[in-house]
Amino acid sequence: MTDLPEKTDRKMGLVIDLDTCVGCHACVISCKGWNTENYGAPLSDQNPYGADPSGTFLNRVHSYEVQPEQGAAQLIHFPKSCLHCEDAPCVTVCPTGASYKRVEDGIVLVNESDCIGCGLCAWSCPYGARELDLAEGVMKKCTLCVDRIYNDNLPEVDRVPSCVRTCPAGARHFGDLGDPGSAVSKLVAERGGMDLMPEMGTKPVNKYLPPRPKDRIDDQIDILAPLLAPVAEEPKGFIAWLDKALEKL
Amino acid sequence: MHPAPSVIIFTTLSGLGFGLLVFLGLGVPDVSGWVAFVFFAIAYGLAVGGLLASTFHLGHPERAWKAFSQWRTSWLSREGCTAVAALLVMGLYAIGPVFLGQRWGLLGWLGAALSLGTVFTTSMIYAQLRSIPRWNTWLTPVLFLSLSLAGGALLSGQISLALVLLTLAALVQLAWWKITDGALARSGTDLGTATGLGTRGAVRAFEPPHTGSNYLLREFVHVVGRKHAQKLRLIAFGLAFAVPLALLLLPFSHVFALLAVLSHVAGVVASRWLFFAQAEHVVGLYYGKR
Numbered sequence: 293m294t295d296l297p298e299k300t301d302r303k304m305g306l307v308i309d310l311d312t313c314v315g316c317h318a319c320v321i322s323c324k325g326w327n328t329e330n331y332g333a334p335l336s337d338q339n340p341y342g343a344d345p346s347g348t349f350l351n352r353v354h355s356y357e358v359q360p361e362q363g364a365a366q367l368i369h370f371p372k373s374c375l376h377c378e379d380a381p382c383v384t385v386c387p388t389g390a391s392y393k394r395v396e397d398g399i400v401l402v403n404e405s406d407c408i409g410c411g412l413c414a415w416s417c418p419y420g421a422r423e424l425d426l427a428e429g430v431m432k433k434c435t436l437c438v439d440r441i442y443n444d445n446l447p448e449v450d451r452v453p454s455c456v457r458t459c460p461a462g463a464r465h466f467g468d469l470g471d472p473g474s475a476v477s478k479l480v481a482e483r484g485g486m487d488l489m490p491e492m493g494t495k496p497v498n499k500y501l502p503p504r505p506k507d508r509i510d511d512q513i514d515i516l517a518p519l520l521a522p523v524a525e526e527p528k529g530f531i532a533w534l535d536k537a538l539e540k541l
Numbered sequence: 542m543h544p545a546p547s548v549i550i551f552t553t554l555s556g557l558g559f560g561l562l563v564f565l566g567l568g569v570p571d572v573s574g575w576v577a578f579v580f581f582a583i584a585y586g587l588a589v590g591g592l593l594a595s596t597f598h599l600g601h602p603e604r605a606w607k608a609f610s611q612w613r614t615s616w617l618s619r620e621g622c623t624a625v626a627a628l629l630v631m632g633l634y635a636i637g638p639v640f641l642g643q644r645w646g647l648l649g650w651l652g653a654a655l656s657l658g659t660v661f662t663t664s665m666i667y668a669q670l671r672s673i674p675r676w677n678t679w680l681t682p683v684l685f686l687s688l689s690l691a692g693g694a695l696l697s698g699q700i701s702l703a704l705v706l707l708t709l710a711a712l713v714q715l716a717w718w719k720i721t722d723g724a725l726a727r728s729g730t731d732l733g734t735a736t737g738l739g740t741r742g743a744v745r746a747f748e749p750p751h752t753g754s755n756y757l758l759r760e761f762v763h764v765v766g767r768k769h770a771q772k773l774r775l776i777a778f779g780l781a782f783a784v785p786l787a788l789l790l791l792p793f794s795h796v797f798a799l800l801a802v803l804s805h806v807a808g809v810v811a812s813r814w815l816f817f818a819q820a821e822h823v824v825g826l827y828y829g830k831r
Contacts, residue, residue: 294614310738320750345753352750354827356732360742367747370736372827381671387608387618406607409600412617414760415542418672418730420824423756429600486737489823491729492671500737 294386296379300398303470304436305376305497306456307479311504313463315355315369319455323351323373323434326454331439332404336427348425350374350434351455368503371464373455374421374434375488375496376400382413382422382433390431398470398497399438404430418492436466469497542673543763544817551595552663553809555624556685558587559656560693562631566653568644570697577638583696585628588656592624616669620662627655660689667816674728675721675820680713687713688781688809695802700789707789707805711782714812718774725821725831735826746829761822762830773815781808 327350328335337347351373359365376393380400383391390406391413393399402413407430414422414431422433437453440446450457456464467476476499479485485499514520527535561584564570565577572580596602609625611618631652637643664685667676691710694703732746733739785801785808825831 294611317750346755348756349750352755354746354750355748356736356738357745357747358738358742359745366741368736368738384614385617385669387611387615387621388604389607389611406604407601408604408608410608410617411598411600411760412615412666414756415822416670416672418735418823420757420761420827424600424760426756431600488737489730489734491734492823502737502741 294383294389294391296383296393297395297398300378300393300395300470302397302468303376303378303497304397304399304441304467305469305476305499306373306436306453307465307467307469307476307485307499307501308371309463309465309483309501310368310370311463311483311501312461313353313369313371314461315353316460317353318458318460319371319464320349320351320353322454322458324349326437326440327432327435331435331437332402333425333428333430333432335432336425338426348423348432350421350423350432363508364506366503366506371455372419372421372488373498374400374436375419375494375498376434376436378495378497379493381416381418381494385412385416387412399436400433401435401438402431402433404428407431418489418494419496441466469499542817542820542822543760544814545598547594547597549810549813549817551591552685553591553806553813554587554594555591555663556660556689556809557692557696557806558584558589558591559624559627559659560689560691561696562588562627562656562693563653563690564693564697564699566631566634566649566651566656568646568649569699569702571644573638573642577635580697581631581635581639584631588624588628588659616662616665620659620666623655623659623662627652627659630655657686657689660685672824673820673822674724674730676816677728678717678721678724680717680720684710684713684717688812692805692809695785695789695805698798700793704786704789707782707786711778711786714778714782725823728823730823730826732826732829732831735823746827749828757824758828758830762825762828763818764830767819770815770819773811777808777811777815779808780804781812784808 324335335348339345351371354370356368356370357365358368376398380393383393388406388408390403392401409424409429411424414424422431425432441451443451452466456466465476465479467474469476471477480499483501485501487496565580565584596605599605608618608621612622634645634648634652637645661682664682668681671677687710691706694706732744736744738744784804788797788801791797821831
């Protein structure tokens with residue numbers, strides 16, 4: 293049944309640091325690489341080498357410009373994938389029971405053999421976290437790399453989602469957000485982690501850490517600037533006479 | 542939202558078909574024999590045709606039967622269950638007037654209620670979605686129900702009822718357009734809340750995640766035809782309500798009645814196209830497309 297669990301034992305999720313993300317898209321590529329050849333149907337591309345390529349991705353990086361009332365604008369890279377919401381609308385709308393939220397760790401998954409590809413779960417998701425794969429006709433979404441995080445065949449360091457393992461900037465963190473003592477929960481508390489579209493009532497598990505304020509340029513561009521100021525703005529004496537004489541020539 | 546022909550055909554035709562079944566279930570018109578057969582055939586053709594059209598947009602239509610299982614949480618599942626129940630009950634009920642010249646009142650009432658319930662569950666598939674503020678209002682079920690009943694009255698040849706119900710549906714349609722036009726702005730969701738960055742300044746989409754298109758943009762960020770929306774609303778309103786009302790007020794003739802039905806259907810199709818094409822899914826905010 294597509295009832296949501298009353299509560300989950302753990303709330304596994306991601307914490308994404310908008311301060312350190314450099315917008316390199318490495319998480320996008322590693323996500324596609326891992327998930328196209330492991331859990332579930334591959335992530336297909338349509339017309340990949342043609343004029344109008346498109347394809348299924350579980351993670352995409354947007355870039356936004358924030359213009360404060362005063363001061364310089366700030367560019368913020370913004371990776372977005374499934375937020376594994378506690379009150380996930382995509383699960384309850386599913387007519388076949390293919391979508392479900394796991395009681396043990398809160399991960400939202402799709403049972404692809406039950407999915408009819410009606411697309412209603414993608415309609416209900418305000419974040420655009422689900423994409424219908426055009427080749428397979430089933431809904432694809434972030435699994436938090438459920439086939440990595442519990443995988444005893446992998447070295448322990450690799451038992452995190454592919455995007456987290458890959459991020460060269462350390463902008464992605466993985467852990468149990470239901471445990472206030474976990475490293476990710478502490479990070480969220482310390483940095484004021486936020487929800488996306490809290491007004492939608494989805495209660496996302498994934499949190500975003502806001503960018504820190506950048507260094508400000510107040511009045512001086514360079515401490516050497518005063519020493520480099522022009523010595524004589526208006527020429528005087530002989531130079532002034534020369535200037536005028538040359539002007540008249 | 543992408544106005545997929547399959548969902549437009551589905552909601553329009555099944556709305557009309559179940560609307561007609563409501564009236565047949567109530568015994569209006571009280572017909573029997575071949576006339577009853579033709580009425581039921583039209584109603585079933587529309588209702589079943591619409592339901593079949595809805596399966597065309599599925600990735601795996603062969604698994605559609607699984608959609609009957611999640612009626613506890615899913616409006617789409619409830620719709621499937623209600624539709625099948627309505628068609629079964631009305632099929633049983635139809636045996637009476639068509640073959641036996643009898644009318645089993647209670648069964649008819651039950652079938653009528655289930656038919657109306659099907660239209661309601663269809664409308665709730667859309668009205669439940671908070672991600673599409675324009676649809677997320679109690680007026681959406683009222684709109685679907687009033688259009689279905691008006692169409693049903695028109696198809697069943699109940700002129701005085703159709704005049705009243707068409708006028709009511711016209712008013713609901715106007716109210717729906719008027720009220721839902723500011724729905725996205727009133728929802729409080731904007732790029733600021735979508736990114737959580739709104740408290741820091743004005744947020745602008747600077748770079749999309751990729752240069753090409755994707756499923757989300759194709760499905761949810763339909764902007765073609767928005768500029769003609771007001772003209773299309775006039776056309777939809779004229780065809781769905783004004784023309785049929787005028788034709789019904791003329792002295793009765795079968796040609797006028799047929800024209801009224803065709804005009805109404807064309808108008809509802811136009812209105813339903815706008816229902817999808819004008820609906821703004823909040824995911825468009827992330828792409829700076831709102």
